[in-house]
Amino acid sequence: MRSGSLPRLKGFDHTIAFLHDGYEFVSRRCDRLNSDAFLARLMLQKVVCARGEDAAQLFYEGGRFTRRGAMPPTTMRLLQDLGSVQQLDGAAHRHRKAMFVRLLMGADAEQQITELFRGEWRNAAKEWSSRPSIVLFDQANVILTKTICRWMQIPASKPYAELANEFSSMIENSGSAGFAVILALIRRRSTERYFERLVRSIREGTAIVATDSPLAYVVNYRDMDGSLLSERSAAVELINILRATVAIGRFVIFVAMALEQQPKWKEKLHSADDAAYEHFAEEVRRLYPFFPVIGGRAIESFEWRGHEFDCGDWFILDLYGTNHFRRLFPEPHQFNPARRLAWRTQGYDFIPQGGGDSRTDHRCPGEQITVGIMREACRLLVEDMQYELPEQDLTLSLHEIPARPRSGVVLSNIRLNI
Ligand code: HEM
Numbered sequence: 001m002r003s004g005s006l007p008r009l010k011g012f013d014h015t016i017a018f019l020h021d022g023y024e025f026v027s028r029r030c031d032r033l034n035s036d037a038f039l040a041r042l043m044l045q046k047v048v049c050a051r052g053e054d055a056a057q058l059f060y061e062g063g064r065f066t067r068r069g070a071m072p073p074t075t076m077r078l079l080q081d082l083g084s085v086q087q088l089d090g091a092a093h094r095h096r097k098a099m100f101v102r103l104l105m106g107a108d109a110e111q112q113i114t115e116l117f118r119g120e121w122r123n124a125a126k127e128w129s130s131r132p133s134i135v136l137f138d139q140a141n142v143i144l145t146k147t148i149c150r151w152m153q154i155p156a157s158k159p160y161a162e163l164a165n166e167f168s169s170m171i172e173n174s175g176s177a178g179f180a181v182i183l184a185l186i187r188r189r190s191t192e193r194y195f196e197r198l199v200r201s202i203r204e205g206t207a208i209v210a211t212d213s214p215l216a217y218v219v220n221y222r223d224m225d226g227s228l229l230s231e232r233s234a235a236v237e238l239i240n241i242l243r244a245t246v247a248i249g250r251f252v253i254f255v256a257m258a259l260e261q262q263p264k265w266k267e268k269l270h271s272a273d274d275a276a277y278e279h280f281a282e283e284v285r286r287l288y289p290f291f292p293v294i295g296g297r298a299i300e301s302f303e304w305r306g307h308e309f310d311c312g313d314w315f316i317l318d319l320y321g322t323n324h325f326r327r328l329f330p331e332p333h334q335f336n337p338a339r340r341l342a343w344r345t346q347g348y349d350f351i352p353q354g355g356g357d358s359r360t361d362h363r364c365p366g367e368q369i370t371v372g373i374m375r376e377a378c379r380l381l382v383e384d385m386q387y388e389l390p391e392q393d394l395t396l397s398l399h400e401i402p403a404r405p406r407s408g409v410v411l412s413n414i415r416l417n418i
Pocket of ligand 1: 067085086087097100104240241242244245246247248249251290291294352353354355361362363364365366367369370
């Protein structure tokens with residue numbers, strides 16, 4: 001990395017400031033330095049931090065960056081893990097990515113998954129009405145686990161609540177350090193072994209699954225060289241679909257919070273069409289905090305804004321800051337579904353789940369089902385149920401990654417409309 005035109009942060013290392021400022025680390029400094037990119041040092045390593053459309057385009061277009069060695073190892077192991085699509089580059093990445101795109105990015109998958117989700121939610125809600133209150137976050141995680149396991153046709157040999165806890169622990173601990181992370185890593189390894197055994201028994205013919213099931217598709221998928229994915233990689237990719245779907249539970253509680261905080265929009269949504277519900281869901285994805293940043297390491301040397309990148313140089317793209325960048329989103333802290341945002345534009349400005357082209361770049365292939373599920377969760381809360389939010393702490397701390405309200409969003413006096 002040769003210094004060029006980018007401003008450099010004062011001080012020797014900025015890790016503590018990053019941990020303190022969390023989601024706002026990059027954008028606060030961009031504002032202060034009056035520059036959308038700057039040089040810093042995190043975990044004693046030089047890094048370029050940047051926000052905005054140009055930075056996202058640089059990061060996603062043209063395969064200039066690998067994700068290998070670009071995130072803290074514990075975060076990487078808990079979320080994507082070694083042997084996953086995210087750790088691949090170039091042709092090998094595109095080939096593996098095609099598996100996710102084919103499986104997840106079609107109208108059929110979205111319709112089947114959202115229908116299952118509605119059914120599971122309504123079943124659970126019948127039981128909610130006999131209880132004084134529920135924690136929506138916990139309930140949504142189990143509903144999402146059931147939904148995605150049933151859609152994939154994963155044999156039900158482990159209780160769904162147990163699986164939901166295992167997936168949730170991977171997400172909740174992805175930004176932490178210390179003993180909790182060690183426990184989460186041990187748990188993750190045991191979940192991986194469970195899915196490795198499943199892959200093996202399907203391949204050996206001792207577990208029977210429908211040949212046209214999504215599960216069989218992953219288990220029988222072949223890499224570029226024509227060989228089956230290793231048992232470990234197949235298990236990791238199955239978890240990549242299951243865990244990531246359970247992660248939508250966080251967006252589901254943000255939808256419930258947005259409805260509570262925006263009563264005007266809640267009223268407008270009654271009997272609205274899919275598009276209106278999706279605009280609401282997309283604005284939730286823009287405004288509420290989930291993935292703060294994403295990191296990459298340069299694969300080649302190139303110049304950007306007068307700054308020379310060498311192979312191996314570290315770059316951090318500010319996802320949260322780009323979604324709150326006032327040049328891209330006027331009044332960025334106002335909740336406004338009239339912005340009519342959509343993942344379908346595949347652009348570089350609205351990037352809660354990455355930018356660029358999800359078919360070829362590293363952009364998340366799960367956006368369509370994420371938004372589909374959020375749309376239905378929103379519709380269920382607005383049209384299918386009556387409920388109250390009792391007094392509780394709904395504060396979102398931007399210092400905690402990943403952020404969520406402490407209460408998990410408690411709903412009480414629930415009644416299901418026919
Ligand atoms: C809960 C909401 C979700 C969020 C906030 C989210 C966020 C992200 C982000 C930020 C990336 C990284 C992009 C990069 O490396 O540049 C990513 C990648 C990925 N996501 Fe998601 N995601 C979500 C849901 C899902 C779902 C539902 C699935 C699948 C069912 C999924 C599967 C993946 C996969 C396989 C990748 C790796 C893609 C690649 O490297 O090409 N995600 N996601």
